[in-house]
Amino acid sequence: xxxxxxxxxxxxxxxxxxxxxxxxxSVLVVAAMTVSFQVxxxxxxxxxxxxxxxxKHLDGKFKEAPVAAGLAANGSVLEVFTSPDGxxxxxxxxxxxxxxxxxxxxxxxxxxxxxxxxxxx
Numbered sequence: 001x002x003x004x005x006x007x008x009x010x011x012x013x014x015x016x017x018x019x020x021x022x023x024x025x026s027v028l029v030v031a032a033m034t035v036s037f038q039v040x041x042x043x044x045x046x047x048x049x050x051x052x053x054x055x056k057h058l059d060g061k062f063k064e065a066p067v068a069a070g071l072a073a074n075g076s077v078l079e080v081f082t083s084p085d086g087x088x089x090x091x092x093x094x095x096x097x098x099x100x101x102x103x104x105x106x107x108x109x110x111x112x113x114x115x116x117x118x119x120x121x
Contacts, residue, residue, distance in 0.1 A: 047101065047102050048099045048100060048101040048102075049099075049100055049101075049102075050100065051092075051094055051098070051100035054092065054100050054102070055081075058081050058090055062081075062083055062088045062090070063083045063084060064081040064082055064083050064088060064089070064090055065081060065082070065084075066079050066080065066081050067080055067081065067082050067111060068080040068111075072093075074096070075095075075096040076093050076094060076095050076096060077093070077094045078091065078092075078093050078103075079091070079092050079093075079094070080109075082109045082111070083109075086108065086109040086110060086111065087107060087108070087109075088105070088106070088107055088109070089105065089106055089107070089109035090102060090104070090105040091103045091104045091105070
């Protein structure tokens with residue numbers, strides 16, 4: 001057994017260490033490249049348009065209209081569009097510079113009615 005280990009083990013332990021480090025670095029580089037491509041693919045899904053053209057498209061193709069909107073801290077406006085029956089929905093973000101980007105879309109929207117709160121005096 002001792003002869004077998006001596007035969008497998010390189011004469012110079014530094015070369016073994018270099019091999020292990022090289023393999024480890026190669027794996028890290030491949031992993032980093034994979035994550036980088038995934039992030040790029042995910043961010044590419046946000047398509048931006050002229051707001052008027054997008055609203056017209058959502059109405060024409062899906063019969064979607066705005067049902068909710070909110071102002072973000074950075075000045076962007078977030079809007080939710082849904083079809084009257086809730087079959088489809090789209091969330092868009094209009095940035096202060098004017099670009100309107102589709103952030104998410106899907107099916108089976110379910111809206112909730114908010115209860116009116118008493119006014120504070």
